[in-house]
Amino acid sequence: MTDATPADGVRKDAPEDRAVAGPFDESEANPVRPYIDLGGIKILPREGLNLRLEVEEQTKRIVAVGLDYAGSTLQVQPFAAPRTVGLWAETREQIRSQIRQQGGRVEEREGPLGPELLAEVPVVAGADGGAGKRLARFVGVDGPRWFLRGVIGGAATSDVEAAAAVEDLFRSIVVVRGGSPMPPRDLIPLRMPATPGTA
Numbered sequence: 001m002t003d004a005t006p007a008d009g010v011r012k013d014a015p016e017d018r019a020v021a022g023p024f025d026e027s028e029a030n031p032v033r034p035y036i037d038l039g040g041i042k043i044l045p046r047e048g049l050n051l052r053l054e055v056e057e058q059t060k061r062i063v064a065v066g067l068d069y070a071g072s073t074l075q076v077q078p079f080a081a082p083r084t085v086g087l088w089a090e091t092r093e094q095i096r097s098q099i100r101q102q103g104g105r106v107e108e109r110e111g112p113l114g115p116e117l118l119a120e121v122p123v124v125a126g127a128d129g130g131a132g133k134r135l136a137r138f139v140g141v142d143g144p145r146w147f148l149r150g151v152i153g154g155a156a157t158s159d160v161e162a163a164a165a166v167e168d169l170f171r172s173i174v175v176v177r178g179g180s181p182m183p184p185r186d187l188i189p190l191r192m193p194a195t196p197g198t199a
Contacts, residue, residue, distance in 0.1 A: 012086035012142035013114045015171075022171035023141050023148050029174040038065055040078040040188030041148075042174040049169070053192065062190040070165035072154035078175045078190075079147045080182035086142030087185060091149065092117055095138050104133070112167050113139045118157070137163075139170065146177045146188065 015021065019028055026042075029035070035042035036051065043051065043065070052066035054075070067074040081087050092108065092115065099106045099119045106119040117138040122131055135157040139150045150170050155162035177188060 011089070013088040014086075014141045014143065015112070015114055018141060018143065023143065023173045023175060025144050025146070026174055026176045035174060036193045038062075038193055039191035040176055040178075041065060041076065041190065042176060043067070044172045044174075046169070051193075053190070062192070063187060065190060067169060069169055070155060070162045071159075072152060072156035072162050072166045074156075074166050074169060075151045075153075076170070076173060077149050078177075078188040079149065080177065080184055080186045080188055081142060081145055081147040082184050083145050087147040088115070088140035088142050088149075091140060091147070092138070095119070111137070111139065112164075113141060113170065116140075139167075143175055144177075146175045148173065148175055 019025075029042065033044060036045055038053075039062075043049075046069075048069060050068040052068070053062045054064040054066055055061065056063045064075050064077045067076065079087060095117055096106050096108075099117075099121060102122055104119055104121045106117050108115060108117055110116075119136050119138065120133045121136055123134045124131060134153065137152040137157050139152065141148050148170075152163075152166055152170075156166040157163075175188070182188070
């Protein structure tokens, strides 16, 4: 499930068929498909897919793309990455410790996209302030000079068919890294899609 390990031991985590089954680098994408262009990523529209842009209050910049599909949610973020080493292994460690600090539970498992985290995240539920738990799957794929992270919630955390639909959606994403130099772990800039028909 992983590419060859470079000398420093930090490998890239990606499905072996990533270049043909996605998530895709811009150079690998089918140029005739009608993607929704969000800058750092392109999304293939499909029946029943709703798209939300998550905006940081202070800076007004788009920090994530939320996709509602198959009774599930998928939040995606593309990051710049070094050419030779992956970010997913280190990112999993950070997520694991954050969730444990919040009092949640997390386990690593091998999923269809490679290593992933299944987490029970504590949430404050309802007006009475009672605490609940929310299941989330954290997935990630190291590509050439980029890293695509996804957080899956809803039906796709436990339902096999919904999970397959959301995994397919994740794999259809195209990451547009661009040629400009960026420090590793920087969010690749996202933007509002152009109005349909104005390309």
